[in-house]
Amino acid sequence: MRIGIGIDTGGTYTDAVAFDFEERKVLAKGKSRTTKEDLSVGITGALDFISADLRQSAEFIALSTTLATNACVENKGCRARLVLMGTTEKVLRRIDAQKNYGLSYEDVLCLNTKCSFDGSVVDEPDWETLVAQHDEWFEQAQAISLCEANAARNGAVCERAGKAYLSKSYQVPFVMGCELSHDVNMMSRGATALLNARLLPVIDEFLSATKRALARQGVACPVMIVRSDGSLMGEDLAFERPVETILSGPASSVHGSRELASLENCLIVDIGGTTTDISLVKGGEPVMT
Structure with a gap:
């Protein structure tokens, strides 16, 4: 056996x-x-x-x-923060990032930094000033996530620099969006990084x-x-x-x-105490959940 x-x-x-x-x-x-x-x-x-x-x-x-x-579903997990580099809060509100990506504005700090596609930093954040201005915001975090525009193309230079600097001041877990997803949509990567940070203590x-x-x-x-x-x-x-x-x-x-x-073709219903999931199987392969 x-x-x-x-x-x-x-x-x-x-x-x-x-x-x-x-x-x-x-x-x-x-x-x-x-x-x-x-x-x-x-x-x-x-x-x-x-x-x-x-x-x-x-x-x-x-x-x-x-x-x-x-x-x-129950909006649980730890208090996590997201540093989003390469955009502004104005952009977040224009695309309704809270509704469409689950990005609560109070948990997101936007830095309008500019990084080229080849990895050279055009406008690197002033991390020392950032910490001085937003220390209380960071202190409230139980986990910190970072995500930047063009990370998949430039090696996530700002994400790595941010983690290296911030980890000296804040003894919490850090999550970099580049390590979780290569989606070209920065908002999707940011949402994934923030959610991952929230779920760290759960798992x-x-x-x-x-x-x-x-x-x-x-x-x-x-x-x-x-x-x-x-x-x-x-x-x-x-x-x-x-x-x-x-x-x-x-x-x-x-x-x-x-x-x-x-069965090659079936509908599978998983009913739990909190959530119910339905999956469609066609030709022996799951095609939708």
């Missing part, structure tokens, strides 16, 4: 399943209430339904969760709780996290890029339902 264990933590319930990849069948499963005050308790409760032999035989653990999804808590639960059960094997596209990533990357887990739960539902139902 080649056994893997899957754990899914939602806003209401936490599920665990042991799966035999050679026989393609479920060997054991368990469900427990999600304990928001300490997620490890609910995870341990779900794992208790899987025998010790199966837990010890597992070759890897795959995690999925809707915690990031729920945080977006940190989930992964830390999972590790505590696995340690209690004596389980020591690689842990992978399901991305929004259904692929897997390691713990270190998930800690840095929690935004990539936003559709983790629904992606797992699609793969699991498709495997168990053996």
